[in-house]
Each structure stands twice: as structure tokens, then as C-alpha cells.
Amino acid sequence: MALGKYSRVDNRRQNSSYCSTVTITVFVGLCLVGVWMMTSSSVVPGQSVDVPSQENKNEVKQQVLPKQSEDSPGELPEEATQGENSTPEEKPEEIPEEKPEEKPEEKPEEKPEEKPEEKPEEKPEEKPEEKPEEKPEEKPEEKPEEKSNEDTKSDDGSTTETQNEGTNADDGDTKIKNGEKNTEDGGTKPDDGGTKPDDGVSNAAGQGDSEENSTEKKPGTDETETKLGENTGEREDGETGNDKTDEKVDQKDSKESDKSPDGQTNNQISGELLPSGAQSELLNETTTQSGSWSTQAAESKNEKETQKSANQQGGYTWKLCNVTAGPDYIPCLDNWQAIKSLHSTKHYEHRERHCPEEPPTCLVSLPEGYKRPIEWATSREKIWYHNVPHTKLAQIKGHQNWVKVTGEFLTFPGGGTQFKHGALHYIDFINEHGIGGFKMWFEKLERLEKLFKGRRKLSLGWKKDRAAVLELIWKLSVPDIAWGKQTRVILDVGCGVASFGGYLFDRDVLTMSFAPKDEHEAQVQFALERGIPAISAVMGTKRLPYPGRVFDAVHCARCRVPWHIEGGKLLLELNRVLRPGGFFVWSATPVYQKLAEDVEIWQAMTELTKAMCWELVSINKDTINGVGVATYRKPSSNDCYERRSKQEPPLCEASDDPNGAWNVPLKACMHKVPVDSLERGSQWPEKWPARLGKTPYWMLSSQVGVYGKPAPEDFTADYEHWKRVVSNSYLNGIGINWSSVRNTMDMRSVYGGFAAALKDLNVWVMNVITVDSPDTLPIIYERGLFGIYHDWCESFSTYPRSYDLLHADHLFSKVKKRCSMAAVFAEVDRILRPEGKLIVRDNVETINELENMARSMKWEVRMTYSKDKEGLLCVQKSMWRPTESETLTYAIA
Numbered sequence: 001m002a003l004g005k006y007s008r009v010d011n012r013r014q015n016s017s018y019c020s021t022v023t024i025t026v027f028v029g030l031c032l033v034g035v036w037m038m039t040s041s042s043v044v045p046g047q048s049v050d051v052p053s054q055e056n057k058n059e060v061k062q063q064v065l066p067k068q069s070e071d072s073p074g075e076l077p078e079e080a081t082q083g084e085n086s087t088p089e090e091k092p093e094e095i096p097e098e099k100p101e102e103k104p105e106e107k108p109e110e111k112p113e114e115k116p117e118e119k120p121e122e123k124p125e126e127k128p129e130e131k132p133e134e135k136p137e138e139k140p141e142e143k144p145e146e147k148s149n150e151d152t153k154s155d156d157g158s159t160t161e162t163q164n165e166g167t168n169a170d171d172g173d174t175k176i177k178n179g180e181k182n183t184e185d186g187g188t189k190p191d192d193g194g195t196k197p198d199d200g201v202s203n204a205a206g207q208g209d210s211e212e213n214s215t216e217k218k219p220g221t222d223e224t225e226t227k228l229g230e231n232t233g234e235r236e237d238g239e240t241g242n243d244k245t246d247e248k249v250d251q252k253d254s255k256e257s258d259k260s261p262d263g264q265t266n267n268q269i270s271g272e273l274l275p276s277g278a279q280s281e282l283l284n285e286t287t288t289q290s291g292s293w294s295t296q297a298a299e300s301k302n303e304k305e306t307q308k309s310a311n312q313q314g315g316y317t318w319k320l321c322n323v324t325a326g327p328d329y330i331p332c333l334d335n336w337q338a339i340k341s342l343h344s345t346k347h348y349e350h351r352e353r354h355c356p357e358e359p360p361t362c363l364v365s366l367p368e369g370y371k372r373p374i375e376w377a378t379s380r381e382k383i384w385y386h387n388v389p390h391t392k393l394a395q396i397k398g399h400q401n402w403v404k405v406t407g408e409f410l411t412f413p414g415g416g417t418q419f420k421h422g423a424l425h426y427i428d429f430i431n432e433h434g435i436g437g438f439k440m441w442f443e444k445l446e447r448l449e450k451l452f453k454g455r456r457k458l459s460l461g462w463k464k465d466r467a468a469v470l471e472l473i474w475k476l477s478v479p480d481i482a483w484g485k486q487t488r489v490i491l492d493v494g495c496g497v498a499s500f501g502g503y504l505f506d507r508d509v510l511t512m513s514f515a516p517k518d519e520h521e522a523q524v525q526f527a528l529e530r531g532i533p534a535i536s537a538v539m540g541t542k543r544l545p546y547p548g549r550v551f552d553a554v555h556c557a558r559c560r561v562p563w564h565i566e567g568g569k570l571l572l573e574l575n576r577v578l579r580p581g582g583f584f585v586w587s588a589t590p591v592y593q594k595l596a597e598d599v600e601i602w603q604a605m606t607e608l609t610k611a612m613c614w615e616l617v618s619i620n621k622d623t624i625n626g627v628g629v630a631t632y633r634k635p636s637s638n639d640c641y642e643r644r645s646k647q648e649p650p651l652c653e654a655s656d657d658p659n660g661a662w663n664v665p666l667k668a669c670m671h672k673v674p675v676d677s678l679e680r681g682s683q684w685p686e687k688w689p690a691r692l693g694k695t696p697y698w699m700l701s702s703q704v705g706v707y708g709k710p711a712p713e714d715f716t717a718d719y720e721h722w723k724r725v726v727s728n729s730y731l732n733g734i735g736i737n738w739s740s741v742r743n744t745m746d747m748r749s750v751y752g753g754f755a756a757a758l759k760d761l762n763v764w765v766m767n768v769i770t771v772d773s774p775d776t777l778p779i780i781y782e783r784g785l786f787g788i789y790h791d792w793c794e795s796f797s798t799y800p801r802s803y804d805l806l807h808a809d810h811l812f813s814k815v816k817k818r819c820s821m822a823a824v825f826a827e828v829d830r831i832l833r834p835e836g837k838l839i840v841r842d843n844v845e846t847i848n849e850l851e852n853m854a855r856s857m858k859w860e861v862r863m864t865y866s867k868d869k870e871g872l873l874c875v876q877k878s879m880w881r882p883t884e885s886e887t888l889t890y891a892i893a
Helices: 004-013 018-039 065-069 090-106 115-137 139-149 277-283 296-312 336-340 392-400 423-432 438-454 460-477 499-507 523-530 566-577 596-611 639-643 711-730 753-757 777-782 821-831 844-856
Strands: 320-322 382-384 404-406 409-411 489-493 510-515 534-536 551-557 578-587 615-622 627-633 743-746 764-770 787-790 803-809 832-843 860-867 870-876 885-887
Touching (some): 423 615, 423 627, 489 499, 489 566, 499 510, 510 523, 566 596, 711 753, 743 753, 753 764, 764 777, 821 832, 821 844, 832 844, 844 870
Parallel strands (some): 320 885, 489 510, 489 551, 743 764, 743 803, 803 832
Antiparallel strands (some): 832 870
16 A cells, blocks of 8 residues: 555564654654644544544444543554444454554554455554554545535545445345435434434444444344435434434335325334334234344344345246236136036026135236226216226116216216115115104004093003004114114125215215126226225125124115025025124015015015014115115024024024134024123124224133233224324325325234224225134224235235225235245235335335335335334335236136
């Protein structure tokens, strides 16, 4: 190395005056340093000459010269004042070895470019040569300039980066630029962890880039890692505290669609992105304590997995699905190979789920001319035609106000077969006549009062009237439907385009609508595009994917389901999912028409419902819509079952679990009504919205919750956790414009806390309970929310492009133990709308893998965040589709 004007130090290797030369050199160097420190008033006195001032701006702890000078001149190793290329592992090892010989020589000199490699061998030769050159020339000139100009430059004038060149290659995309680390003005706040003379760094380890002070943390440690995008200049909450020097955030520029209502982009990162302290167990159910140090096994494993993940980043190859269904492909419903092999279709077996043995990994195409969906609530009335380019339903049902083609839109007049003059009138009609009609009963009461006055003796006629009075009193004590209060969650069977459920939102009612993928082309797809909850399903040979006794009411408008056949097997399935005391609202032609077929069906239904102990509480005709509505009520006790002279339909065996629903065959039997006051279903839930936050009465402290606490505490902790995360982070911290979000899915819900925290937004959340998770779905329904059972190793029963936002809390790390991650992510791509968001909370390994997959699909990575080996990822789906295609032979009709 060239030594410039200090070439005289070369003589130290050739004569016996080596020690005196070194002494002179050290003395001269110290004098120069002293003169420089006294004349450089703009330099912080406690700042080491070997630490560049940009570290102060970048919130990196600096080493102070006074602390170093406390050591004797012969004890300060060169590594202790080494520059930003030093590595934390080497420093502690070399300090004890070099103290006797090299510290006096190393103190004046610092920051050679090759020190990490040459320290053990070349210190006696090279380091004294470098010291005199750097101190007098570079340090005094650059530091005052950096302080005054607020520049972040290294000793050689180049922009400083916190990542060491050639080291930590496994960190890949976790670099932090200086502009991203600083506050807006480029400086540090006095109380935010800026440089202090006594910052707690030990004297012996006075490195300028120690393990604590480095702005880049090594993988495998329990330090926060956050990535910042190129144009993001603000820290979390706009602060640059000491406790935030570990964070790296990767938050891309927000588009216009992702700005807050006032036009300001939400770039703040909340501390609630990942919980800490008492809430940590809610994030990771398998957290183990290992103190402040990770194990070598864990570090090595993480490094190997990180390298493997990095190698795979460009290794994902996606193709377009070549299938008969095209842009509307649903793998488990469009498996034509399985459908063709069915022996019978009389029970709608061909409309049930038939999933391929290996889930597809290809991507579904987009309809030509696809546009970003219209936002709620305008979408309830109209949608883009090209998003669901189907006109068959408009041609068949146009006169019934299902759907019409209006220019470039498909419009929905708000009617249906049973409510051609509007769904709201139909909804209010049901509410007013839900228990037989108050007007009718008050008329009877007036008539009875007249009889009271005109009769002094009891007669047979009076006894009949007396019985009617008692019945009236009982009827008045029965709670009515009361949309949005008593009745909150309902099931709509054969929903059509789901206008009934769409307008029940105005009454604070949440509707789970379903219909088969049949000749009524894309009816469920219309519903989802409108922003109304719906799934593709059919009542065939298997139970519906819901637990028992959860729906407050079940509705069926002109649905042509043969309820009365085969012992009433299908109606008994509704009895399974209907809450004791709940209502079945049936508005079909047998209720009000007198055709021979309708009369026959009505008689069969009358016999069946009576045998099931369902009470016909009202039957009324809506003169405006010209339809009749029959309302039945399920019993809330077993008294009627026990009084039946004939046990048909039979009661289910005690071993039959009403909650067992996933791929369970239908049985023509009834489950007893719970009578124990602490058994679920024995009491009606609190009225909405009080039921949302109240712990269900049947969750006992003696039970252990999902996170290990007593069940009621678990429930409350989960709710409080998600309220904080949603309010402090999701709504403000990750750049999502929630006004554009309507259809939302929590892919792995627990107690429904995420959905509950979104209550005040115009969104609905499909809570999914995976089949290998604790069965907490009844709790979700008890809260006035809804959900479904599902296995993510299979396709979900919905059309492509159904959801605006998907949320997955520790789902992928569990699913990948059973099935292909690529297949699951392809399913995510299928059901998520273009420009839709995916929020993932999982371990860092899984987050990295998902980020690589998202990038390979040309998705925009909006933000990544990690802390304590747990991470958060927010990505946005793009319009990109592959050019190559893959033919799925089983999906070709």
C-alpha cells in the first residue's frame, strides 16, 4: 500500500531502531489528533476518529475516543476501531491476542480496506503504514463537511451503505439505504437514540460497527428485520429511535388506489405489525424460549434454507391453465373426468366437489377486457359486463329482474323471481309477518274481548276461544325474526344472484348464500362480483361445510330443492345447521299456488315439518310481489320429539356429531336439542352487535384455548390483539385503500378476531377454519360472523377473482407440511382479484418463499417485515398472465 509522505516508517522493518521509530510515530500521530480535535469545534468531542459521521445520521451507535483513550496506549487493538467492513465475530477473538504487540501501532491508523482478511497475518507489517495517512488528511477534512452539509458519505467520499460489501450475501434484498434509514431531515433526534458519549458500549469492544451497532443484522438472530422500498424515507411513526435501528421495511410506492381518503399515502409502519410481549403467543403458537441467543443448529438451518430460497427465486415457472371452463375454472367443480365416471347424477353428484388428485399449479386466464371491479355499494346495482361476460341468465331471467345487460354493464334491479318489485320490501314483509302477523292476532284478541263481554257462562265455543288466547300469549312470547338484532346470520339456499343477501346488509344481517354451478350460468359469480357473500355448492349427498346449530335463520326463495323426498334428508340437513328456536323462511310456489304438483308438495311438506316438530308460525301472501311466505320455527326443547307417536324421522344416535361436516354423507335423522344450560345451542346468543365481543356462555375457564390460556381469556386476548393490529397497522400502516376492499377472506381464522376488528368497515369476511385446525367455527357464528370448513390442499368452492383481500395468519407454514406450496399459491392467485392484496403472517422462512413466488408471478411486493423470526408480507396481484399453457386433461369436457 502506498504510504505517501510517511514513507519513513518503512525503516522499522530493517534496523534495531524499530521501537523508537514506532514510539515517535505514535507520538506524532497523537499530537496531530490532539491538534485536530482542538481545532475542529464542529466535531463531537466524544466521536472516534475512526468512525465516520454518517453513522450518527444513520442512527448507528458510535465509539467515543475518550473511552478508547482510557485504555493504555499499548492495549487498544486495531480491530477495536475498525471501520464498517469489520465483522462482529472477529473482534472479540483478536483483542486478547494482539494487545501486547500491536495496539500502540494500530491506534493512529484505521480503516484499511483489506483488514478483515489480513489482520491475523499482516498487522505487524501494514497497519503502521496506513495510520499516518488517514488521520491527518482525511478525517479532519471530511467530518466537518459531513456535519454541516448533512451528507452521508464514507471516508472516500462515496455514499455509505449499511451492508458490508461481499459479506452477508444471504441477506440479499434486506439492504438499507442511507436515505431510508434517516429521518426526513437527514439527522437524528436527540431523544431518539442518537449518538451519546456513554452509549453503553464496553471499552474493550469499542468497535464502530459492533454486533449491537450494525444497522444490518445477521440471519438467524432474533433481531427485527424490515425492508424499505426505494422511495420510502420515513421510519416507523416518523421516528428514529434506538429501538428501531434494527428494522428494515420494504414498502413500495403507493398507487393512487392505495391512498387514504385525504390523498395522503399511508407509509407509516406500526409497531403492531407483529405483536410483542404478552401478545407474542398469539402470533406463534409454537414459540420456544432460548434466551438472547439462538442455537448454531438454528442458525445453520436458517442460512441453508435462505440460500435455497434465494436459488429458487427465479426457478418458478408458471403456465396458463388450458381448460374447458377457461377464465371461470373451479378445479374441484370442473373435474370432467371424475364427473363422467359417476354412476348416477340424480342426487346432484355432478354438482358436488370432485377434486383432482394433484391440485393444479397453472394459473387461470383473465376474461378479455377485464377491469378493476366497481366498488361497493354501487356494485350491488351494476358490474362490468366484461368481468363476467355471461348473458344467458339475463336472457332467461331478465323479465324477473335478476340481471339485465345495459351497455357495458350488467345491472341488477334488486329483484328476483320472488321479489320482482324489490328485495327490501320482501325483506320487510317477512319481518312483519315472522310470527304469524301481529295484526292478525290483535284482530283475534279484539274478537275475544267482545266474546268476554257477551258471554257469562263457559261453553264449548268459549273453551276453544280460551285455547286461542293461551296460544296467542305463547306466540307473543316467542322472539320474532327481528333482522339485524335477533336474527344476524342466515343461510340462503339457491340464492340466484343473491339480491336477497345483498340487501339484507341494510338490515345488519350477514347472509351465507350458495347455489350450484348449473344451467343458471355464473349466478354465484354475479353475486361475488357485486360484493355479496356466496359460494358454489349444492345439497346433494354430503353435509354442508358448516357446523351444527349455527344459523339464526334459513331462507329459500323459489328454490326447487326436493325437501320432502327420501325421508326429508335434505330438510333434515337444514335442521342440523339451524339454531334451536331458529326460523326457516320458505317462499315457493307450493306455499301459494294451487297447481296439482304444488298442492302435492305442500301436503308432503306439511307432514314432514310436523314430524320434525317444526311449527308453522305464519303463512302469508305478499300482494305486491304476488308470492306467499311460510315461516317455520325449529323447537327449542325435546318435548315434542318425546311425544311423537311415530319416531319418523328418527333421532340421530348419541355418537353422531352434528358438527362433523367435511365430506360427511347425509343422514335422515335429527339431533336432539341441547338442554344443559352450558351446552352450545341451549340459549340464544346476545342481540347484535353485543354478541360480537361477548365471550360465548359455553366457553368455560376449565377449557384450554387455542393459545394455551383458559378459553375465555384466550378469546378475549385474541380479540384485543386483532383490534390493535387492525387499527394500528392494517388500516394505516401497510398502504391499503380499504374503500376498494369488499370481499375479504381470513384463510386461517381462529376465533374470528380479524373479522370482528373490521366490523365498522364496509367489508364482509369469509372465516375459514382449516380441517386440521381446532374447530372454533361455532364460536365465530356465535359472535354474529360466518365462515366455512376447508382443506387448503384442495381448491376452494368459488369462482376465480372472487376476493379483494386474503389474510393468512400462519397458514402456509402448516399447509406446506401436507401439500405443495406452489399449488396453494396458485389457488391464491385464482381466487384473488387482480390488484387484490394478500397479507401473510408467518415464520421468516415461509415469508421468503412466498415472496419469491409472488415476484415470479410479477406481483408487487408492497411490504415485508420481520421480527423475532416471525414475518409479515403484503403483496399485490398484477394483471400478468403466462404465455405458455398447460392442458389439464381431466378439466376438458
